[in-house]
Amino acid sequence: LKIDNFYTATIYEKGSEVIGMLKTLIGAEAFRKGMDLYFDRWDGHATTVEAFIECFAEASGQDLTDFFAWYEQAGTPRLDVRRTYDADAQTLRLDLSQTTPPTPGQASKKPLPIPVRLGLLDGEGRTLAFERDGQATDETVVVLNAAKTSVTLTGVDREPVLSALRGFSAPVVLTTDAAPKDRYVQLAADPDLFNRWEAGQDLARDLMLARSAGTPDEVGEERYAEAVGRALSDQAADPAFKALLLSLPSETELALAQQPADPAAIHLARNALRARLAVHLAEELGRLHTGLQDLGEFSPDAAGAGRRALRNMALEILATDPHAENAERAYGHYEAAGNMTDAMGGLSALMQIGGEPFEKALADFYERWKGEPLVIDKWFALQARAPDEGALGRVLGLTAHPAFDAKNPNRLRALVGTFAAGNPARFHDPSGAGYQFLADQILMVDGYNPMTAARLLEPLGGWRRYRPDLGALMRGQLERIVAQPSLSKNVYELASRALAED
Template structure:
């Protein structure tokens, strides 16, 4: 591109030289010509040079006027520089009034103020506020906001902003006005405005101090019947946050608005959360079990930000995990308490292992606290969010629940109302607990996934078990060498009957005889010796996934089968099943590549049958344990990824298990059928998960097995909830026949007016195993069901195909790569955030065979050759190309 974007570095951080004592905003809303007046009171900080100019950020707006203390400024009084304004020679204290005009209708980047379905909406994180007015748009500039909104009352009867409503009235010209005051200091990224023709569902919540808070969810009228679950989730989250953390809500009202056009999942703007509609709207006919659970989680997440993100925010964007990692941990704990803790933990780890570990081994690998970025939007990543949450969880493991909560209390006491760093958070944990976390801080500054290798040696004569533990971490961009991490390794020993054994660690005085210990692995190599260990004990290691590491250990398949059947740690039971299945699958992948005959070991089938027929275990846990390892997880285990071989091996296992266990699958499927009212309880969700897992295996026999095919058709046509209907439709969509086409057409005809259900329909077809899947995706792009300007539609069709359909995306002829290149090039000019996220699969090119890697690299080179790449996409493409083919 013409001007190469320059990186921003953490080491260059300098505090903003001015305080902003208050900010008054006035909006006169019109779709194409919105006028914004901002009046800010600035004060130079002590010890700041009087020669220091005032620097303001700004983009995508027309400057109408600028005045200082009431005196109009001319072009000679300021200069445009680096997408903003610079005002030299300003006094130590002054009021600056800026009047700008913006065009929300034309804003397809969905940053700043834009229109969604005819309603005004904002998205200011990370740097969208600068598209609204000229202002120091950085998280460490915090002030109190007053927002006045004027708009046509008939077109925009609802006018919302942050804080408390202090005035509303009708104006003479058919317009009306509302004024909002937020009494709490906040940065510009937490500003929000919504205006439109919306309906409201109201409720109330009484806080632990006895204050009544008004709760409001605003949606379009057609969605008024889909808010109950989100409202219930909000009330649960508010009560849980008081009980678990002692955090009470602080405003008179809490508002949620659902919009269809949104780049993210949701946004925690103070008192006015703006949500992607998929994380608010639900009823059983239109939403799956996962939708219901995700809504509960995301509503909780955004509400929990009120204290961990809003009251205390991040000093700079390098500290993003300060708020996101901590709040993800909090929403995980909330979901665990509301549902099944074991299921929730396994689901978190599945995502981490299949997606974040891949991020750690790719060109965009970065520490939880990055050292630099070209475009901050590219760092809203699994590393910052999910791995960041694991760092919080590890601190709770190392400090204990009481020590961790003492650290949280000290953190809030010290920093309420401030913009701080991850170091400030860790310091509060240290000071409250007395535990030295200096080495632990490396988790924030070093990228990559550590590898823990454990060799176990048993001395039967002495009854001693020695674990020889080594840790290492692969090189990542800019970090060729890593220092040892502080890794909490949770451990137990199981006797021959599965009973946890007392642990006696040599040279360790505390916790002798406990059934579980947390070992602190702090050196590149350490040995841990246990005494009084009887014959036949099996080590259960990394229990509850106590650290985000890859574990390798000389564990036999018989021992994995034992852990799968007997481990009292639910995560490790699941992990044993995945390691057992993963090892067998990788062996089969190798046989596929060598052209050898595929054989499924009887031991695996028998272990599978035993678990399948277990009526005592949580059915959700069974469904997770019996699901084959994800293709993306298997790919991470390979030096050179072969997507076709992975697909072939998985399909072989799926078919063979279905053939040998057909009657067992039918028995469990019928046992799990439900006839009562739809409920989102752990038991009901688990039964549907297990039932649909059975149907998914049985579908490997269809359509040749007509009985099974008719079962799938019957579930599709008679299913009483979207969970069952969409599961059946997904199995039908794998085939091209009259029944499948009729089902897909019927489903669309029924739900074509519901955008969220249409997105499910698009995703089902994008994930199809059909060999002509790409042709179907391109056909769907030309139908009214798709809209390239709507992020949800793009993610549902293009995103699912390129990131969720590995075998078809990675077609050997490179057609999938060329398709993705073309779509990214189309989207980048109007929505760089979405384009940059879509391109990610191509960045993995060095991991594939020569033919595929050359085609993937070529697609990136063609994108790089464009002269108008956004900074977002430029960073991804350039880092993707700055790699060498491995091997």
């Protein structure tokens, strides 16, 4: 009904990954030629995606007709890879298959061309060489362009650990028959940094989902903490990458993997694993936090940003174990901060601990940065993520703050949008008060900014994924929104679709 609703993060994020797949499929040289041809032919003109893909087909000499289905077909493909290793023949057979779940209006999906970049490791994390079609290599790309295919790698002299989808070579959900021990090998040693990070995310996700379901694996959690500690001690690893290794999957991401989702249980499970890291790695995290302090002049370069990211993440993990030493460390970090990034890092850690030091730092931060609107957006957003039970009350109070303007989209998203999307445990309070607050804001904003109001609706749209009691309350607010007279087309389209989808 409204073209505004078309411009979601999917368009930009998945769109960029689709273009990245072209480079993987046709090679860097042909990709560059295709880009040059596209600009030579279409610079200054309004054109189409069909014309864009055609340039790469001409440059590479490949038929990319099937590739265009990535633009026509909704949903995220599921890629499954199964392994069969024959030690006597030194062969590894890989059976790949793909499915895409039905989506509204597209019950039947056709196979997509999926480039799968892969390599092999041994049990100690060393790279394994192999042969494919008689060619020796240590990495290859398998293109799955049918529902199923198989490929056999030869010269594999010991049982391998599979490192598949390297570099996130396609925007798909990957499942394999790999044992958990294989993911520990990847976390420790995979030369592909995406897969190294993804292995850690998978391990953490499984542990947190198990705990949230009432079956905690404490031995596994301790083993995970030990593995993260080994990764942190890797002197060759970049600090920015180590910061990513310490970042656990978000509560929102975990809710997508749990059916039905229980936000309160997920919140407790995630905090439990963070606390496990804080206690087990206390000495290493403290050493990192102290050793990475930047005593020189601030530098915005990548190296400096990486050190700040790791130092702030180490502090954030430590703050989940809120004893006096860590509380003092967090406040000292904030007071000594010579730049906004470090100040936010200290403030974020203090937010987890709460109490008077946090409130004092909040007031100081506002006074220091009140002349910078984008920084004050961060100040509002940080408070919207506060995990304490009074979170909604704080947010309601901030709507009356002199610096809050609901007609400023950035400020509105920073406070209201962050609370609804970035504070799941408090937004999904069993009372339904968070849902009612969001619906009130949507209806108010819809009167003067329908596009922004429609963007706020997304957290309510996934009501079917949650516990039945929560889902019913969310659905009730959607029904209330749809029933309003003179509702904008923007909001009506998204709300009615959320109610109607089967």
